[in-house]
Amino acid sequence: MTSDAAPTIAIVGAGEMGSAIGACLVDEGFMVTTSLEGRSQRTAERARNVGMVDAGSLESLLSGSDLLLSILPPSSALEFATMACPLLGTSDRDPLFVDCNAVSPTTLTSIRAIADSSGVRFQDVGIIGAAPQPDRIPVRFFTSGPFTGEVEALATELIDVRPVGVEAGRASAMKMVYASLTKGTHALRAAAMMAAVSLGVQEEICEEWAYSLPDAYRSMQKRMPRMPLVAGRWSGEMREIADTYRTLGLTPAFHEGAGWVYDLLAKLDQDGAPPSSVEQLATAFVALLEEGEPAT
């Protein structure tokens, strides 16, 4: 930062997570900007409602920011850095590029290299937890790299900043491992429900799950109907996780399978109103299967 005044924080993009984090930072008194160019009316309204300021074009957003939070679908993270870093490099504010995306160590290294070659300071964040809301436990910002203090300055009651070292990549590694378990498990549960419906034993298996796995079954009932809405984003995350595992010499197969499930689920979102119960969802899945989506 170039002054002791509170930094101006740019958030790209103002999606569900980005706007919820924006709301927390606005409440703390930060100036929080974003670019609403080309965004949907719903996204623009949500961003304005929480007090985020539309800086107009990406160029004008970047030239006016001290700290940039990149919060994007993982498949867009590298492309965005490639576009943004050269612009940030020309700013006289010495801005900090904070990559908050669910990307593999390999992707993170590529993003960091772009920041480095543009002369832009770089910090790694892995966001764990749901988008912050007053009735939830705080979201965790695991962060690593040489500029941890500037991320710690963003801590609020709903944003818990947890430093995990001076090496960029450790925070992303945390995110990959955590999401490999949570989102991998959700996908596996969805697949098991699909198998039960396909085999015609869904009634009996749901009764058995409710009996011997009541916590897992409650979680399935609560989460599965919402899964088509997030599946498109999670599919890209599964690819980053599969790459992470492969690079470590671990099997990438779990998350290739999870990616397959989320790709299928994303179709349900496009096809209109999502199903309202776990059984409806599974039945809709199986209808998709029967339309001929061969497993690979």
Add this chain to the structure above:
Amino acid sequence: MTSDAAPTIAIVGAGEMGSAIGACLVDEGFMVTTSLEGRSQRTAERARNVGMVDAGSLESLLSGSDLLLSILPPSSALEFATMACPLLGTSDRDPLFVDCNAVSPTTLTSIRAIADSSGVRFQDVGIIGAAPQPDRIPVRFFTSGPFTGEVEALATELIDVRPVGVEAGRASAMKMVYASLTKGTHALRAAAMMAAVSLGVQEEICEEWAYSLPDAYRSMQKRMPRMPLVAGRWSGEMREIADTYRTLGLTPAFHEGAGWVYDLLAKLDQDGAPPSSVEQLATAFVALLEEGEPAT
């Protein structure tokens, strides 16, 4: 059964599950036989201790039984049926072959065809739950096929028999779906722990799991150290599940990944004393990875 007297029940084999079920049936007053030919001293002692009677050779076991429970590693189920059914077909007791193994619908169909062609009556059972013990919830015997009544006659306080239809295959389908979720989840958790150790973030991720996923983390701590002991058996089960999913047009990848994890874990069992904590186990995993077990 050829008489109103209690049937003689043969159990093949007298492993952990087989001998625990044998113990329950002995307690109910059944004559329970097995063949201890070629089994380890430990297995033979366990079987005798619970009151199972050694019938000697397989031939003599089969010729004296009214009902046979096949409880084997899934990879041995078809081979055993191929050997046993022709022998059962020559018995004047009209014995019932009850396949209790974790096999795919395709494997089950093959086993049933062998029984049919040998003139042997056939019933499907899917065993769900841990080996029965007084301090646990009862094990469930899901059963389907035309001879449900003869399996229902085996119900005890610790063996809960649940009919799921007249069609052989439905009980096995229940087992496949259930185990796909439970054993798939255990393998995924083990893989996530391995990834954390490989990436050097195990301390931070365990702290985060304990905070935001306390139930899953407790389950990992409890189960993972025991996993090498069962991994060899579970690996074959993962192959049956992958086949089941593939046949349905679902992705087999989750359970191919789970099979990979269990194959790796099985090596830890062979290498001596299993690790006593989840962190030790993960560290041992990673050592195996570094010995060069390439992921496929």
